[in-house]
Amino acid sequence: MGNNLLKGKRGIIFGALDENSIAWKTALRVKDEGGAFTLTNAPIAMRLGKINELASACNAQVIPADATSEQDLNTLFSKSLEVLGGKLDFVLHSIGMSPNIRKGKEYGDMNYEWYLKTLDISALSFHKILQTAEKLDAMNEWGSIVALSYIASQRSYPDYTDMAQAKAMLESIARSYGARFAKLKKVRVNTISQSPTKTTAGAGISGFDVFFDYAQMMSPLGNASGEDCANYITILFSDYTRMVTMQNLMHDGGFSTSGITQEMIDRLVK
Ligand SMILES: NC(=O)c1ccc[n+]([C@@H]2O[C@H](COP(=O)([O-])OP(=O)(O)OC[C@H]3O[C@@H](n4cnc5c(N)ncnc54)[C@H](O)[C@@H]3O)[C@@H](O)[C@H]2O)c1
Numbered sequence: 001m002g003n004n005l006l007k008g009k010r011g012i013i014f015g016a017l018d019e020n021s022i023a024w025k026t027a028l029r030v031k032d033e034g035g036a037f038t039l040t041n042a043p044i045a046m047r048l049g050k051i052n053e054l055a056s057a058c059n060a061q062v063i064p065a066d067a068t069s070e071q072d073l074n075t076l077f078s079k080s081l082e083v084l085g086g087k088l089d090f091v092l093h094s095i096g097m098s099p100n101i102r103k104g105k106e107y108g109d110m111n112y113e114w115y116l117k118t119l120d121i122s123a124l125s126f127h128k129i130l131q132t133a134e135k136l137d138a139m140n141e142w143g144s145i146v147a148l149s150y151i152a153s154q155r156s157y158p159d160y161t162d163m164a165q166a167k168a169m170l171e172s173i174a175r176s177y178g179a180r181f182a183k184l185k186k187v188r189v190n191t192i193s194q195s196p197t198k199t200t201a202g203a204g205i206s207g208f209d210v211f212f213d214y215a216q217m218m219s220p221l222g223n224a225s226g227e228d229c230a231n232y233i234t235i236l237f238s239d240y241t242r243m244v245t246m247q248n249l250m251h252d253g254g255f256s257t258s259g260i261t262q263e264m265i266d267r268l269v270k
Helices: 022-032 043-048 051-058 070-084 112-135 158-185 208-218 226-237 262-269
Strands: 010-014 036-040 088-093 139-149 188-194 248-251
Touching: 010 022, 010 070, 022 036, 022 051, 022 088, 022 226, 036 051, 036 070, 070 088, 070 112, 088 112, 088 226, 112 139, 112 158, 139 158, 139 226, 158 188, 188 226, 208 262, 226 248
Parallel strands: 010 036, 010 088, 088 139, 139 188, 188 248
Antiparallel strands: none
């Protein structure tokens, strides 16, 4: 049972593919806190994933949209306003995909068409979502829009290749659009930089288990789970964070500010 933190609030949740998805866990949490929303994913993911199961558990309507298509986004936002019966208070962008990573391309052998696709799907889509919301005047005052990032935006990770640039761009869009949306409508825009999490997108990165274990050892609290992330997103959608905007918020058990941990020392000394 939740605490009605989101009672009366309406929104859109992008990116629930299966029960491991951060968006899936967030949908359940938001529902539990009294929020109402539509669910969306790319048409192809709808066929492969299980979004309809989630939709019935949350009593939510599913509206397919490729997040790179302005037309799809326009339809999604318009229909969501209709289905939910009013303007929106929250939006979650939980979308990431790199064809170069999928095809195992090294950073010195990038396919540039795919590189542009990575940026379009994983970062520019966030701008398209924000711009669609603005143009349709779809947000209520004091609304909250969140996207998910990773620390590879700021530090090098060999196998994260072009997704590192996508995340840097995503964080930058949150700052630039956050400034604009605050002035227009008092809407806040943030990214959460999440620990490695065992999901389809996470596990697609080669060496993921090593990043996961390394981060686990280098985080005094351990890695933040998908459920922890869903809780944090819920708080960011709530009225308890009304003055937080244009931030990249670290949600990583202390990883980003640790030099070395005792656990790592013990491991290396052995
Ligand atoms: N898993 C991790 O370790 C980790 C860590 C930090 C940040 N993140 C970020 O969290 C977010 C969610 O990923 P996840 O880990 O839950 O994995 P996931 O694979 O469950 O979710 C990624 C989603 O992106 C959707 N997507 C891909 N192309 C799309 C398109 N064109 N239009 C609309 N949707 C599209 C997929 O269908 C999928 O639902 C991503 O931005 C990811 O980069 C993940």
